[in-house]
Amino acid sequence: MIRKGDIVRLRPQWQDPGDDALTWAALEDEDGGRVLIEARGTGLGIAPTYVMHINMLEGRPCES
Numbered sequence: 092m093i094r095k096g097d098i099v100r101l102r103p104q105w106q107d108p109g110d111d112a113l114t115w116a117a118l119e120d121e122d123g124g125r126v127l128i129e130a131r132g133t134g135l136g137i138a139p140t141y142v143m144h145i146n147m148l149e150g151r152p153c154e155s
Contacts, residue, residue, distance in 0.1 A: 092120070092121050093117050093120070093121040093126045093145060093148070094117065094120050094121070095117055095118065095119055095120050096116065096117060097116065097117045098114060098115065098116055098117075099115050099116070099117060099126075099128060099148045099149075100115060100148065100149050101115065101143070101147060101148060101149075102146075102147055102148065102149050105143075105147045110130075113130045113131065113132060113133065114130070114131040114132050115128050115129070115130060115131070116128065116129050116131055118140065121145060124144055124145050124146075125142050125143065125144055125145065126142070126143060126145060126148070127140060127141070127142050127143075128140065128141055128142075128143055128148075
């Protein structure tokens with residue numbers, strides 16, 4: 092189960108170019124097989140967030 096604050100990785104087939112260089116963190120606990128994640132370290136004023144199905148993530152949760 093993914094918990095708020097866990098560091099996760101996108102599976103390669105769901106990555107856009109450059110996604111592997113970002114740190115992705117869960118903003119909420121996993122709920123109904125989905126979780127809200129945030130890209131950290133982008134330098135943007137507002138960090139991008141995405142709701143992802145847990146099957147689109149690997150290493151649940153990943154070591155930070």
